[in-house]
Amino acid sequence: MNSNYEIVRSMASMMLQKKREEAQGQLQREAITQQVDLVLSMGTWDGVDRESLIRELETMLVQTVxxxxxxxDSTGHVPWLAEARAGIEWRYWSRYKQMLQQKGWSPASVESLERLTNETLARLGNPKRDGEWDRRGMVVGHVQSGKTANYTGLICKAVDAGYKLIVVLAGLTNSLRSQTQVRLDEGFLGYNSDPTQEHDGATPPIGVGLIDRSLRPDTNTHRLEKGDFKKANADHFNIHPGNNALLFVVKKNGSVLKNLLAVLRRKANNELNGRPYVTNVPLLVIDDEADHGSVNTKEVPLDDQGVPQKDYDPTITNQRIRELLHLFQQSSYVGYTATPFANIFIHDSAPHERYGDDLFPRSFITNLKAPSNYYGPREIFGIDDRDADIDGAEGLPITREVDDHADSLDFDEREGWMPPRHTRHHEPSYNGRDEVPPSLRKAILSFILTRAVRLARGQVGQHNSMLVHVTRFVDVQHIVCRQVEAALASVTNRLKYGDGDATPRITDELFGLWTSDYETTMSAIDDESCDLVTWEEVEPFLLQSAASIQVREFNGSARDVIDYETHRETGLNVIAIGGDKLARGLTLEGLSVSYFLRSSKMYDTLMQMGRWFGYRPGYIDLCRLYTTPDLIEWFGHIAVANDELRREFDHMANVGGTPKDYGLKVRSHPQLLVTSQVKMRHGTRLDISFAGKVSETTVFHRDEDKLQANMAATVSLIRKLKESGIPIERNPVRDRLHGRGHKWTGAAAWKDVPADILCEYLNGFLPHPRSINTRLIAEFIERQNSRGCLTSWTLAMLSGDGRAFDGFPFGEISMVQRKWHGRIPEDQQENHDSFVIRRVGSARDEALDLNSAEYQRAFQMAYDARLLDEEIPEEDKRPKTSQMRTEMRKARPKSRGLLLIYPIDPKGRSREGENGAPIIGMAACFPEDPNAIEVSFEVNNVYWSQEYETSD
Known part of the structure; x- marks a missing residue:
């Protein structure tokens, strides 16, 4: 980077940080522009691009966290950090903080990290406290959001405070372990751990070591392929109280952990009940991707009272992590993950006589908020306004649907280039040819264009990555790699030597993609950090872009990670082809184009596969995700589910909930089977309460017979209501409040409907297997009836803006219109068993039968809850619709439920023409009831493995 640019940036940044403090963290673009112009007026600064500098400073200083x-749960914990802080010399943290500032971290991000690491450290055990203590916690971040930087900061502060032994459990692969070691070399150790780089008894300083070389903690692992812990290293370290801090970065591998435990036992300085025991050496275990590999997936046997037995056989990795913690008198464990669902399903009271407690985060769970420049599921896929439990969000226009990878989009399809079902012997071919399908070739052209635009913008020396994740089988990945290399070479050669007889010209193809996609998308996103450029500016960089791209397989080798490090100065431009090794933790730097076909439908698996989430400064408008309609649909669901769980978490934090409370809350969720069934051993029989929730149909059959059966059941229900003498109310109106009310024009409502009529309807309804379980809902209602609850129901059929329909026994109604997700080509619809909407109901509809007093109570509770949110400006404290939905269920009497029926316009989905009957959707709304009787839900493991996991 131009030295003048760095000088001007540094000067302007210092001046702006002072202004930012004066403005209490709020800076506008005008203030940044003024300071940049002031600095530029102080001298002649050749090579400084004013606009680029303003955008960079804006990204740094206006970002919010x-x-x-x-x-x-503070049981047994003695608060310590507030009193001890002044006496701690924060040398490790200070140099790490300075390194982050030098890397261009925004002040908001550094401040947030400092605050969070202080709060997390305070919840760990006091390393100076005598006696026995054991803390277990978890920090929940976001995929690709900087968790490594987070726990590196915690390690620095923990060592400053007195922790002596740090063990980082760094995933299941050599590549991820090596990548983590590289990051900790830079941020904590301060030197290159590669033993081949040693000169005069030491390896060269890097990262924080260039800031303060006097700090040099020890490590017994290093960054190379074979740098994991080995028994041969047993004599090369000590773990006694007075020694230097010691770091181990190890895989979650049974053999590695066994070797580490064997050596640590030999070095123990005490015994307890005949077993080795380490005293006065505080241990901190950081478990990266804590939901993966660490969770005990074997069943814990229960006694007759349902209490876990104390002698059972956990999985090897889980067992050895627990043994490690159990070996030390003083230990703290912190799991880091973006998908905590499996950890929450850990039994919170399953101690083992030999291995100690399981890894349930009993002490604390911290939920991190994403900074304003992070792009996650909600930003990329959006949330419809109808997802009314949470605030709506418009998705970015960067997803591109893929439908040519297989002969059909059916989950069981086995034919085509890369069908969902295939084995390691599959040989990908498109129309009988050994080549990639057109959609993947288009993705490759997109990557070439993206790289060229970044060059035109002056983003030289930056890493650029493309992800191709289509199979988990290494043998099949080899073939894909060869085909991608051939496709890239063809484009590169034509750019370099001409097209010959090939038509259309390659530059015409790229120009067509530019005009049909890039021009419109860049204008639509209009991010201030992204320069708008013209084709004339981009075209000269096409050959340079294509020629610089390497095609690489990422199958777990540490070599792949180190390549990024060795290309730090010039940037690495790579198409990364892999499977499971790319799906967990591994960071693809500068990832811009993703071609993704995996079909798992577990929330945590899909979230972790989403390598495209993260930070994209200066090139978010160039990012593209090529994937199937089903995956776009499911990521949309994930965005909603993830926000709902985090919202519930924040609510529980406001009212003083504990980790155990949250675990129970998630375990009882009626629709979110959010992790693989094997990780939910204690959830195989799920005890579910629908109290305080809404259960609604979002997945619908394509089968005409089932759709017609649900229509017939609904007609039969309405006839029964009429025969029972229950009056119908057309155009229902909620009782007025403060002179205002709401009229449901065209709708029909029935009040005081007996529960038995409703349950008969629910038991006869045929929901899609991936939708709600109406029979389970009916069972829950019947159980509540035994307590005198949910005995009376309001039933309403909503009207919308769709076509008129007069097939119900009360007259004409207008169908409701919903946005269908996951476009299925017409010639493939008959092979696809479902279609999906994100949300059928709305918060407004839940107010249909509330009277003024009930609505006023809900409004006041929502307002009070909003006052607790420190992040909301005082002038914006009025409750939003999304907050009202939860509070209306609390205000609803326990005796009364609400069933909303939606006649959905099927046009373009299951029936052709203008005369199709509506598709019946429903939403069952339940009042809050802490004493509700739960119902048991036996989940068939075979069904889930077949429906939701890719098999071979």
């Missing part, structure tokens, strides 16, 4: 929320 939300406040983290924590659920905590």
């Amino acid at each position: 939300g406040i983290a929320r924590t659920l905590e």
